[in-house]
Amino acid sequence: MxxxxxxxxxxxxxxxxxxxxxxxxTVSKSGAWYEQRLLLECEAKRRLIRIVESARQAALAAMVSTPDQDVGWIPQSLQWMEQSLNALALPYYDHPDFDQDWFRT
Incomplete structure (x- = not known):
């Protein structure tokens, strides 16, 4: 996965x-506020993942389509994208499918 x-x-x-x-x-107003906030956070995370994935695909496409040009910025950009996704995964560190390598980077 x-x-x-x-x-x-x-x-x-x-x-x-x-x-x-x-x-x-039976959920209190503060509980309802929190749950609404969680729904918004879920949407924000989905948007961020789409942005990072689009950027990653564009960077990979640039490497393939322009091999003779200076694409030295791409590896570092890919590393930042990977670190961004790893940071989003951190709250789920106790899930059985969590890969400890995501935590180390």
């Missing part, structure tokens, strides 16, 4: 829990 798939599954799980709790009429 790659990190994008892992993150997508965890975000979907978080979103499902938030929606379930929002449907519970």
């Amino acid at each position: 790659d990190i994008v798939e892992f993150l997508s599954e965890r975000i979907s799980e978080d979103e499902a829990v938030a929606r379930t709790l929002l449907g519970d009429r």
Whole structure:
């Protein structure tokens, strides 16, 4: 399982829990606020993953399509993208599918 798939599954799980709790009429106003916030965080994470993935695909395409040009910036950019995704995975460190290598980088 790659990190994008892992993150997508965890975000979907978080979103499902938030929606379930929002449907519970016994949840306090502060609890409802928190659950709404969690839903927004899920959407923000999905958007960030799409942005990073688009940038990663563009960088890889640039490496392939312009091999004779200076693409020295691409490896470092790819490393930053990987570190960004790893940072998003950190809250799920205790999940059985979490790869410890994501934590080390």
